[in-house]
Amino acid sequence: MAGLSFSPDMREQFAAIARVRWQLFVNGLRTIRGRLEVVARGFMFLVVGFAGLGGSLVFVGAGWYIVSQRNVEWIAVMLWAIFLFWQFFPVMASALTENVDSSNLLRFPLSFPSYFMVRLVYGALEPATALGCLWLLGLAIGIGIALPGFFLWTALVLLTFAIINILLARMIFAWVERWLAQRRTREIIGVVFFILMICFQFIGPLISRIGRHSRPEVSRITMQVIRYERALPPGLAAEAIARAMHGAFTPALAAFALECAYGLVILWLLNVRLRAQYHGENLSEAVARSASPKEKRSLRFGWNVSGVPGPVAAILEKEFHYLSRSGPMLFTFAMPVVILLIFRISPQTPAKQGNFLAHAPELAFPIGSACALLILTNLVYNCFGADAVGMQLFFVSPVRFREILLGKNLASGLLLAGEIAAVWIAVCFMFHPPPVGITFATVAGMAFALLLNLTVGNLLSIYTPKKIDYAAFGKQRASTSTVFASLGIQAAVFGLSTVILLIARAYGSIWLAAVIFLILAGLAAIGYVLVLDRADRIALERRDTILAELCRA
Amino acid sequence: MDAPAISTQGLTRRFGDFVAVQDVNLAVAPGQFFGFLGPNGAGKSTTIKMLTGLLSASSGSIQVLGLDLAKNSVDVKRQIGVVPEGMALFGRLTGAEYLNFVGRMYGLDRETAGKRTAELLDFMQLAEQPKTLVTDYSHGMQKKLALAAAVIHGPRILFLDEPFEGVDAIASGTLKAMLQRMIARGATIFLTSHVLEIVERLCSHLAIIHKGRLVAQGSLEELRAGVEAQAAAALAGASPGEFATSAPGEKLTLEEIFLRIVGGKGRSDQELSWLG
Numbered sequence: 001m002a003g004l005s006f007s008p009d010m011r012e013q014f015a016a017i018a019r020v021r022w023q024l025f026v027n028g029l030r031t032i033r034g035r036l037e038v039v040a041r042g043f044m045f046l047v048v049g050f051a052g053l054g055g056s057l058v059f060v061g062a063g064w065y066i067v068s069q070r071n072v073e074w075i076a077v078m079l080w081a082i083f084l085f086w087q088f089f090p091v092m093a094s095a096l097t098e099n100v101d102s103s104n105l106l107r108f109p110l111s112f113p114s115y116f117m118v119r120l121v122y123g124a125l126e127p128a129t130a131l132g133c134l135w136l137l138g139l140a141i142g143i144g145i146a147l148p149g150f151f152l153w154t155a156l157v158l159l160t161f162a163i164i165n166i167l168l169a170r171m172i173f174a175w176v177e178r179w180l181a182q183r184r185t186r187e188i189i190g191v192v193f194f195i196l197m198i199c200f201q202f203i204g205p206l207i208s209r210i211g212r213h214s215r216p217e218v219s220r221i222t223m224q225v226i227r228y229e230r231a232l233p234p235g236l237a238a239e240a241i242a243r244a245m246h247g248a249f250t251p252a253l254a255a256f257a258l259e260c261a262y263g264l265v266i267l268w269l270l271n272v273r274l275r276a277q278y279h280g281e282n283l284s285e286a287v288a289r290s291a292s293p294k295e296k297r298s299l300r301f302g303w304n305v306s307g308v309p310g311p312v313a314a315i316l317e318k319e320f321h322y323l324s325r326s327g328p329m330l331f332t333f334a335m336p337v338v339i340l341l342i343f344r345i346s347p348q349t350p351a352k353q354g355n356f357l358a359h360a361p362e363l364a365f366p367i368g369s370a371c372a373l374l375i376l377t378n379l380v381y382n383c384f385g386a387d388a389v390g391m392q393l394f395f396v397s398p399v400r401f402r403e404i405l406l407g408k409n410l411a412s413g414l415l416l417a418g419e420i421a422a423v424w425i426a427v428c429f430m431f432h433p434p435p436v437g438i439t440f441a442t443v444a445g446m447a448f449a450l451l452l453n454l455t456v457g458n459l460l461s462i463y464t465p466k467k468i469d470y471a472a473f474g475k476q477r478a479s480t481s482t483v484f485a486s487l488g489i490q491a492a493v494f495g496l497s498t499v500i501l502l503i504a505r506a507y508g509s510i511w512l513a514a515v516i517f518l519i520l521a522g523l524a525a526i527g528y529v530l531v532l533d534r535a536d537r538i539a540l541e542r543r544d545t546i547l548a549e550l551c552r553a
Numbered sequence: 554m555d556a557p558a559i560s561t562q563g564l565t566r567r568f569g570d571f572v573a574v575q576d577v578n579l580a581v582a583p584g585q586f587f588g589f590l591g592p593n594g595a596g597k598s599t600t601i602k603m604l605t606g607l608l609s610a611s612s613g614s615i616q617v618l619g620l621d622l623a624k625n626s627v628d629v630k631r632q633i634g635v636v637p638e639g640m641a642l643f644g645r646l647t648g649a650e651y652l653n654f655v656g657r658m659y660g661l662d663r664e665t666a667g668k669r670t671a672e673l674l675d676f677m678q679l680a681e682q683p684k685t686l687v688t689d690y691s692h693g694m695q696k697k698l699a700l701a702a703a704v705i706h707g708p709r710i711l712f713l714d715e716p717f718e719g720v721d722a723i724a725s726g727t728l729k730a731m732l733q734r735m736i737a738r739g740a741t742i743f744l745t746s747h748v749l750e751i752v753e754r755l756c757s758h759l760a761i762i763h764k765g766r767l768v769a770q771g772s773l774e775e776l777r778a779g780v781e782a783q784a785a786a787a788l789a790g791a792s793p794g795e796f797a798t799s800a801p802g803e804k805l806t807l808e809e810i811f812l813r814i815v816g817g818k819g820r821s822d823q824e825l826s827w828l829g
Contacts, residue, residue, distance in 0.1 A: 216724045298671075314654050390641055396605050
């Protein structure tokens, strides 16, 4: 880590990197996408500025209040909040966005100190750092106003805490970046994040459950947690400030020294990771094992789906292969059952009106089915998105788009059927078997909704396709126009379904809703066939645009 | 005389004001190994995209095996195989799944598609890693897979856009062997490539496109004769040394022919002051 001085060469390199970033930004403005990106960034800047300055003011007030009230132990709570945000926000964001490839820098004759500094500065220029620094500044000012004599000490401790946060965030990101560089580890990390997100959904219901019983062991665990938190950077920083305010300067200095030691250890770990990058680590995908002679000789036939033409069956098989290899998609498919589970474990007290399924369990099946339909939206409205360059094959092969769409729609329909079946079974276990009338009306409603979604989805898939990767989290939405159109259709479907259910309720027969849904499904089917018959013509007319979007790098 | 395997009349493609391909009239006879050459940005890929249905023509017509591509696109596509610029691969399938898929898209039954898949994987030396996804293949392996997919249905015409780009000598040898087998079987191959040595060795007939216009077309001998005749005519009215011709008894290479036709004198004689 020695030798972090700025030689003229280093300055030139830093200037060149800054210049190229600026040029990339300016050149990006040539496209509409680039201009929209600037608007989005401007909006983000406003949000960050507002959150930073507003939060800073809140911390000024909070810092002043708790010191004035002699509740300095509460500084730890605020530092933990800042610390967790600072560390988790960028990592969560990195799982949802594309990362900068550091190998682009490594081909230039950069010295390691230059590389280290560039990586540090590159990463530090992000919203979490700006917000964290502003909030810590607010806290320091608040404490300084309450006890002006401690401002310098507080500022020193919080500055060190800020540096630790910056270094730690860089260190974590350097490791995350290493995992994101490979497809397999990227998928694993994506699945881990998804599980974490699902777990967060359970926090509220679980806390409510625990909170209903005042248990002494909960207090005991809390005390143990507090003991451990004091040994970690936020706890140490808070300890250094609080002890100094109580006049215990030696423990305060010891806490500060330990905080600095954390900083040095993190710096060293970051140094180790960046050195590995600097010396060129091999991040290529692991070579798969070779096939045995038996495997090499074995014939692998495609699926045989009786009554379905070969190309349609081939597309159906391909769709299922794609979906089965997408961790994010598989987890998405589990969501309807997970949502029912969240409702199931939520407290069912009369005061808690939030868990309405406890009071109306017969609605569990329709709600679960509606969730199943919603998760198919991205699949249905941008059905060529994941094919990317493979789309070329559809244009050079002798298969009509009618059949291609049929294969894809068949896959979506089978998925929805499977999802609805899973929801029905889950409802039977978690609540009680839904009445026959509601089951029939729900299935009829889903048939109508699916056909309508497929009809519009097929059109939008051809008109506004967008390249996506099923294997990656984030940035996997369809085009903005498709998103708005799909939201409109879903709102219309749910609105119409509500009206139909109200009519059925007014007449006292759920079977009436089932009949109306079946009639609507018939009408939607006519629309579906009409669109399918025109799919070839539209796709051929729009092939230049479709291929330009899906085949771009 | 047989109808041409591929012919175009006045084929033109515009992108806004820019004319990428202008008034191209191609004629490729059945059984020819046809090389389509041109400098970067000359319009090669645009032309091959139009010939294979990946891009619409602004004007002009295309006949493939005597059928109008615009009117009989499905019938034409059934008889051609294509390795386009992007290779048209589905990254999240294994090689075997991809070939099976392509075979069935071209109308093969599942047994035939399965058997041909196994044969092609073996021939292309791709059978070693049956579980590897296409996205994890090396560039050379992807090229071989794309070629395997283009021939699985036994096409009468094969369109290849830069099949040798980024391919090592071993993979290149496999690809060439496959192409020569197809020619021996009577198929027609239409290929674009920047590797002129390979084109010279493989192709019997050539066309050169430059700035969107077809500037030469014929057999290699015809092109050579044309260039030499031009050089001789120019030499008659020029100062000594202005036009270099081949030494007596030596034939012009395809590279020399190409450079003379497209006027690519190059800048080999120009020096860079800072480069030793």
